[in-house]
Amino acid sequence: MNWHIKRNRLNVEELINEESLFFLGNGYLGVRGNFEEGYPDESPTIRGTYINAFHDIIDIPYGEKLYGFPDTQQKMLNVQDTQSVHIYLGEEEELYTLEQGQVLNYSRKLLLDEGSTAREIYWKSPLGKELNIRFERLVSFVHRELFMIKLTLIPVNFSGKLKVVSSVSGDVENYVNEEDPRVATGEAKRLHLSRLLVNEDVGYIESQAEVSRLLAGCMTRHYTDVNAEMSVYKDDHSKQLLFEYVWEAEESVPASLTKRTIFVDSLRHEGDLYEAAIQLQQSLEDWRDDELFHKQKEYMVQFWRHGDVRVGGDFKLQEGLRFNLYHLLQSVGRDSYSNISAKGLSGEGYEGHYFWDTEIYMFPVFLMIAPDLARKLLIYRYSILSHAKNRAAEMGHQQGALFPWRTISGKECSSYFPAGTAQYHISADIAYSYIQYYQATGDTDFLLDYGVELLVETARLWMDVGHLNKNGFSINNVTGPxxxxxxxxxxxxxNVMAKHNLIWAVKAYQLAKRKNSKRVKDLAETLCLTKEELEEFKQAAVTMNLPYDSQFGINPQDDTFLNKAVWDMKNTPADEFPLLLHFHPLTLYRYQVCKQADTVLAHFLLEDEQDFETIRNSYNYYEKITTHDSSLSTCVFSMMAAKLGDLEKAFHYFGDSARLDLDNMHGNTKDGLHMANMAGSFMAIVFGFAGLRIKENGLHFTPKLPEQWSDYSFHVHGQGQLISACVTSQYMRLKLIDANRPVEVHVNGLHYRIKPDETLKVFLAD
Amino acid sequence: MNWHIKRNRLNVEELINEESLFFLGNGYLGVRGNFEEGYPDESPTIRGTYINAFHDIIDIPYGEKLYGFPDTQQKMLNVQDTQSVHIYLGEEEELYTLEQGQVLNYSRKLLLDEGSTAREIYWKSPLGKELNIRFERLVSFVHRELFMIKLTLIPVNFSGKLKVVSSVSGDVENYVNEEDPRVATGEAKRLHLSRLLVNEDVGYIESQAEVSRLLAGCMTRHYTDVNAEMSVYKDDHSKQLLFEYVWEAEESVPASLTKRTIFVDSLRHEGDLYEAAIQLQQSLEDWRDDELFHKQKEYMVQFWRHGDVRVGGDFKLQEGLRFNLYHLLQSVGRDSYSNISAKGLSGEGYEGHYFWDTEIYMFPVFLMIAPDLARKLLIYRYSILSHAKNRAAEMGHQQGALFPWRTISGKECSSYFPAGTAQYHISADIAYSYIQYYQATGDTDFLLDYGVELLVETARLWMDVGHLNKNGFSINNVTGPxxxxxxxxxxxxxNVMAKHNLIWAVKAYQLAKRKNSKRVKDLAETLCLTKEELEEFKQAAVTMNLPYDSQFGINPQDDTFLNKAVWDMKNTPADEFPLLLHFHPLTLYRYQVCKQADTVLAHFLLEDEQDFETIRNSYNYYEKITTHDSSLSTCVFSMMAAKLGDLEKAFHYFGDSARLDLDNMHGNTKDGLHMANMAGSFMAIVFGFAGLRIKENGLHFTPKLPEQWSDYSFHVHGQGQLISACVTSQYMRLKLIDANRPVEVHVNGLHYRIKPDETLKVFLAD
Structure with a gap:
């Protein structure tokens, strides 16, 4: 049984990290795991509830502002706080708090199999009353807008009055830490109360973002199984709603109170938000709490059926893996407004912005276990294509689409362009995800509807930014990963990603044309796309300058990378990592030292571009100079070590990545979970040990088993079919689930066709 | 007669530019040429009075702040405004203003030969009274703290009451324009009133800068030759002092009122500032106005005797040249707190910061015409050496001194490091000026006192930032000019400047040792300087990587410059210049396009490092891709065109630079004068047409005469002696003035020794 993440001890210092670890979300809504009753001793907290993509627009300050620097950025806002519940015991109204009295027992669980959390406290009040308190929470995967807290109270050694005050606050702000560049600065108070009202037992708070004018509303209603006296108060001054329940409790008899809140916003909900919330609230009236919990569990069963990864013989890794997949599911946006932010919906780090991590780290996971969610991620990028075209123009390009390095609504939010806008590769990364989607699904309609256009517009960017010189088609003045x-x-x-983009702009056009030449003709006209232009794409791809150094037999990271001095890693004290917090960027730029996989990542993504020798040499070269200061790094090194046959190393890197947040290895889990790294742990198994590559002719595996494990198994989707895979020391077993047609796969270079009712067992050489 | 810059017409739109053109200063104090009575119709103005280096400290905002980015910067403050004088006519007290009545005559002059300005208005009031008004101004070169306005009134067609209200305001702020990156943003109101008092006829205002806590005080007292009734008011609310003078005027009889203000600050004046001001004010009591004007004129006579440049046959250039030299004299700091800011004391552009312009453009002018002032500039840099060492450490260097790209007090003020801190060359530029000073003066004591230390510390920077690889000693990740x-x-x-720095660190040590081996031994101990280290300096210099491209026969600007696409200059519309206001820096970085001379400047500064062919090829190559968007560029191209024998082009570039501000060619003269470019116009003649180079073995000339001129003459200092030089089509004539020993010079490669009473005439080949 390792479906539950547990804490059986109240460790006050860890609570701020647990807020991230125990967050609940559904891609639309995210609620951090704060305590309903608050923390003892003013322990630090980031109390937060977020709606994916719900943002304000804030000015970006500059000491010296140059042309094309974005004036403003978007910032995900912390919305109304509905997490508070306070309990008063007896006629004396003793307040249950962790500061006083005695905690006789404590446990908290994140239920990965049920999609909820449960927290139980057995508390003895200063006056000796003992109470068992249970908080269960749910952010529904079935009912997008619903956040629910179910409180169950059992008086252990007394009968008498119990009072519960449940509150909702519109007086919220974002978290600020000016010292850490990885956490946002900027004004914190951006959400202003616009409506605060009570209608019988329903309370509603609506707030508006200062500049974006977006509205967020939350409607709260309670259900209880006891005969309680209820009062509702609203306090305009403190911007709060208070729901008070008082009843006569009986010793040993459980009583429950459920707080259901509907979150609505003006991005997704048309018309009056209050009306929308009322309707949603009413539609849930007939659902009992247990039914809601049950539906959630059903959803999870289905998810794990398609997505579970099992590792035989390693409890801790197994725990990390499932934890990671679960939080990815909770964070992925499911509409054209939203995506997966760097911290998902678990915290405010990176201000809720979407980066390239989506395409290179998280998208492949969803593509394999939940292709419908993967498709949503692509649609989001398509929805901001016009912004990307505008940004390209602003950056001086005559044509093409330059996707923003970080964004919510589609406009560039990066203010430090050398490690922001200059990372042009994000446009190729997005193109890569479109190509992968097609390769995995064979969905030509998708190419017609979205793919050709996006691939052509990104290809055009490379044509404009690059130029042909004596070394081939060259792309100057960009920043890699x-x-x-x-x-x-x-x-x-x-360069290699741009090459892939250019090639596939042409291929996608041809594939789409084969499917529907009429529509492609219209599309070409709309895009002013000519045969000559496609030919230019091809030529640029063919002549693409891919740096190679014959002395080391590696691909240098860039034209002059190898001319730099090598960073003295050995004599850098451990407390000077991550280097970015201890050295000026110019110092770092001057040395051969890598924050993360760059060329090595390119070799993973496009392995057929170089021979094995070059890939191996490069891995060995870069491994020595990579600090892995970015959480996006170790999973890539793990996958490449597996490819190169060094399973020990692959295992070591995998371990680092799989429990990064569970063990707070980067010390900043409080700001939110490292979503891309979480995805990386899945990739390290499926793309790493199992060697999965998604290619034009289907899925390819080169399975290997680390000696620490007895076996491992996982699921992938290929050509629309769900495949269950298992790797032991002797064989790889592949089986279709609920399939209606055969699927082509390659294992260790050999081609196989798996039929719906067959099990394929490929024996592995020693 | 072209010693006067005149304006005979009141052009309201030009007034804001004239504020810069007619500013008065003395290196300590600068007062813009605002009108005492104000402008008509709320015309735009930047009303300003500045004390060199008097600054506040303001926060630098960042969207994303990385390690080593400066938290704060210094900002030169606009201090108390003592420029206002208002005149009331007759019993009706008609206020003289340019908005009403009629201006019958108008003139304004900047008197380059007298060091003052004069403005005369013949005005007819709405009621028909005609008044002749004359304002004469002086910022004293003799009495550092004195700013004086002398008002002379002549009633032309009436007798009767005249009232003059002269005011001083402590309610001042800096100018802000958020749209233009070349003008400072940041909070404007930084100077807060701390004392406002009146003692008989003396008024005093003292203010304090918000964060730096620096104090600035101004004490005003009036002198008049009429029997006027005087009243003094102080208004705490408006932070103003008002001095009112009323008298019975007689038709046609001139009456004068002089307003003398003493400016003191806590940087230079010890103890109570009020006491310091009183003493200074009193020390001037016995000086009549005409004596003060006379002393100023004497100072100017002496200055021009050492500094005048004459051009036969070109009035407009002649005017520009003298105008430029005059303003340089007004702006150069004369103490260890101050230097010459990019705009001198004429305006607030670049926030009063000192840049490399000082060493490369302005210092050589002073070195030639006023070596004592040149020396002061070097002492300033020495005074901030400890800051430079701290900054090097902060930038991750184990040793050495990295001078701030822009600063007042010595701490780095640049927030955009790619075009700021990354310009490491400033440390070599400062070293270069130290070397030039020694070469021009032969002052070995200076090496002992300052030179060796500064040259060693800057050399150490290059040792730390660079490293030896297969291409030689390489310096990576810096930005050139x-x-x-x-x-x-x-x-x-x-690289070539660093090489020079390294070579001269060794040479200076050796020269100093020859002079005083005991002191040098102590110095070496203090600096922990060993023979081995000096040997390393030499080795690095010898192996210095100086990029050369054999295909073009040029020095490429950097390792990969020639691999970039060439900017399409021909198809760039004129209104897209300067490019920095129309393109993102990344776009510009991607092309072969130069804002200003870079390699060409290196060839000017260190011409012996390359052969003539390489220098010529490089000039031709870079000329095609240089936009001259920086005002530091054309003078360099002028000098190098002269060297290469293209006098037509040299003349053309010279013309551009010599009148840049007089004709407001960059459209931003309002923000202050382009001091470096002004110096460049002197250099274009002396280092350009006359071909002066300061080398180890003395001054070298390669004189040439542009066909547009009949002849030109100038002055230079060499080995402590003043040399008058004249170039005609046939000869160069050199003559010592007030000399006590012979001087060695080279003309066209031949060595000459000029004796104190001789005139050397070198005939020039056709």
Whole structure:
């Protein structure tokens, strides 16, 4: 049984991290795991509830502002706080608090199999009353807008009055830490109360973001199984709603109170938000709490059926893996307004912005276990294509689409362009995800509807930013994924990804044309796309400058990377990592030192571009100079170590990544979970040990088993079918689930066709 | 007669520019040429009075702040406004203003030969009274703290009451324009009133800067030759002092009133500032106005005797040249607190910061015409050496001194590091000026006192930032003078200047040792300087990587400059210049396009590092891709065109630079004068047409005469002696003035020794 993340001891210092670990979300709504009753001794907290993509617009300050620097950025807002519940015992109205009295027992659980949390406290009041308190929480996967807290109270050694005051607050603000560049600065108080009202037992708070004018509303209603006296108060001054329940409790008899809140926003809900909330609230009236919990569990069963990864013989990794997949599911946006932010919906780090992590780290996971959610991520990018075209123009390009390095609504939010806008590769990364989607699903309609256009517009960017010189088609002055090197010429990663983008702009056009030549003709006209232009794409791809150094037999990260001095890793004290917090960027740029996989990542994504020798040499070279200061790094090194046959190393890197947040290894889990790294742990198994690659002719596996495990199994989708896979020391077993047609796969280079009712067992050589 | 800059017509739109053109200063104090009576119709104005280096400290905002980004910057403050004088006519007290009545005659003059301004208005009031008004102004070169306005009134067609209200205001703030990156943003109101008092006829205002806590005080007292009734008011609310003078005027009889203000500050004046001001004010009591004007004129006579440049046959250039030299004299700091800011004391552009312009453009002018002032500039840099060492440490260097790109008090003020801190060359530029000073003066004591230490500390920076690789000693990730290319490897300019720095660290040590081996031994101990280290300096210099491209026969600006696409200058519309206001820096960095001379400047500064062919090829290459968007560019191209024998082009570039501000060619003269460019116009003649180079073995000339001129003459100092030089089509004539020993010079490669009473005439070949 490792479906539950447990804490059996109240560790006050860890609570702020647990807020992230125990957060609940459904891609639309995210609620941090704060305590209903608050913390003892004013322990630090980031109390937060977020609606994906719900943001305000804030000014970006500059000491020296140059042309094309964004004036403003978007910032995900902390919305209304509905987490508070206070309990008063007896006629004396002793307040239950962790500061006083005695905690006789304590446990908290994140139920990965049920999609909820449960927290239980057995408390003895200063006057000796003993009470068992249970908080269960749910952010519904079935009812998008619903957040629910179910409180169950059992008086252990007394009967008499119990009072519960449940509150909702519109007086909220975002968290600020000016010292850490990884956490947002900027004004915190951006959400202003616009409506505060009570209608019988229903309370409603609506607030408006200062500049974006977006509205967020929350409607709260309680259900109880006891005969309680209820009063509702609203306090305009403190912007709060208070729901008070008083009843006569009986010793040993459980009483429950459920607080259901509906969150609505003006991005997704048309018309009056109050009306929308009322309707949603009413539609849930006939649902009992247990039915809601049950529906949630059903959803989870279905999810794990398609997504579970099992590792035989390693409890801790197993725990990390499921934990990671669960939080990915909770964070992924499911509409054209939203995506997965760097911290998901678990915290405010990186201000709720979406980065390239989505396409390179998280998208492949969903593509394999939940292709419908993967498709939603692509649609989001399509929805901001016009912004990307505008940004390209603003950046001086005659054509093409340059996707923002960080954004919510589609406009560039990065103010430090050398490690922001200069990361042009994000446009190729997005193109790559479109290509992967097609390769995994064979969905030509998608190419017609979205793919061709996006691939052509991104290809056009490369045509405009690059130029042909004696070294081939060159792309100058961009920054690759490794942010310890910036504004370089011919970053291998960028160039090889751009090449792929250019090739597939042409291929996608041809594939779509084969499917529906009439529509493609219209599309070409709309895009002013000519045969000549497609030919230019091809030529640029063919002549693409992919730096190669014959002395080391590696792909240098860029034209001049190898001319730099090598960072003295050995003599850098451990407390000077991550380097970015201890060295000026110029210092870092001056050395051969990498924050994260760059060329090595390119070799993972496009392994057929280089021979095995070059890939191996490069891995060995970069491994020595990579600090893994970015959480996006170790999973890539794990996958590549597996490819190169060094399973020990692959295992070591995998371990680092799989429990990064569970063990707070980067020390900043409080700001939110490292979503891309979480995805990386799935990738490290499926793309790493099992060697999955998604190629034009289907799924390819090169399975290996680390000696620490007895076996491992996982699920992937290919050509619309669900495949269950298991790897032991002797074989790889593949089986279709609920399939209606055969699927083509490759294992260790050999082609197989799996029929719906067959099990394929490929024996592995020693 | 072209010693006077005149305006005979009141052009309201030009007034804001004239504020800069007619500013008066003395290196300590600067007063813009605002009108005592104000402008008509609320015309735009930047009303300003500045004390060199008097600053506040303001926060630098960042959207994303990384390690080593400066938290704060210094900002030169606009201090108390003592420029206002209002005149009331007759019993009706008609206020003289340019908005009403009629201006019958108008003139304003900047008297370059007298060091003052005069403005005369013949005005007819709405009621028909005609008054002749004359304002004469002086910022004294003799009495550092004195600013004086002398008002002379002549009633033309009436007798009767005249009232003059002269005011001083402590309610001042800095100018802000958020749209233009070349003008400072940031909070404007930083100076707060701390004392406002009146003692008989003396008024005093003292104010304090918000964060730096620096104090500035101004004491005003009036002198008049009429029997006027005087009243003094102080208004705490409006932070003003008002001095009212009323008398019975007689038709046609001139009456004068002089307003003398003493400016003191806590940087230079010890003890109570009020006491200091009183003493200074009193020390001037016995000086009549005409004596003060006379002393000023004497100072100017002496200055021009050492500094005048004459051009036969070109009135407009002649005017520009003298205008430029005059303003340089007004702006150069004369103490260890101050230097010459980019706009001198003429305006607030660049916030009063000191840049590399001082060493590379302005210092050589003073070195030639006023070596005592040149020396002061070097002492200022020495005074901030400890800051430079701290900054090097902060930037991750184990040793050495990295001078701030922009500063007042010595701490780095640049917030956009790719075109700021990354311009490491400033440390070599400062070293270069130390070397030039020694070469021009032969002052070995200076090396002992300052030179060796500064040269060693800057040399150490290069040892730490650079490293030896297969291409030689390489310096990576710096930005050269051309800001349209940033963060590059082996910028030719930086490397060759670093080489010079390293060589001269060793030479200076040796020269100083020869002079006083005991002191040098102590110095070496203090600096922990060993023979081995000096040997390392030499080795680094010898192996310095100086990029050379054999295909073009040029020095590429950096390792990869030539791999970039060439900017399409021909198809860039005129209104898209300067490019920095129309393109993102990344766009500019991506092309072969230069804001200003970079390699070409290096070839000017260190011409012996390359052969003539390489220098010529480079000039031709870079000329095509240089926009001259920086005002520091054309003078360099002028000098190098002269060297290469293209006098037509040299003349053309010279013309551009010599009148840049007089004709407001960059459209931003209102923000202050382009001091470096002004110096550049002197250099274009003396270092350009006359071909002066300061080398180890004395002054070298390669004189040439542009065909537009009949002849030109100028002055230079060499080995402590003043030399008058004249170039005609046939000869160069050199003559010592007040000399006590012979001087060695080279003309066209031949060595000459000029004796104190001789005139050397070198005939020039056709």
């Amino acid at each position: 490794d942010e310890y090197t910036a504004i370089v010429n011919n970053n291998y990663y960028t | 051309d800001e349209y290319t940033a963060i590059v490897n082996n910028n030719y300019y930086t």
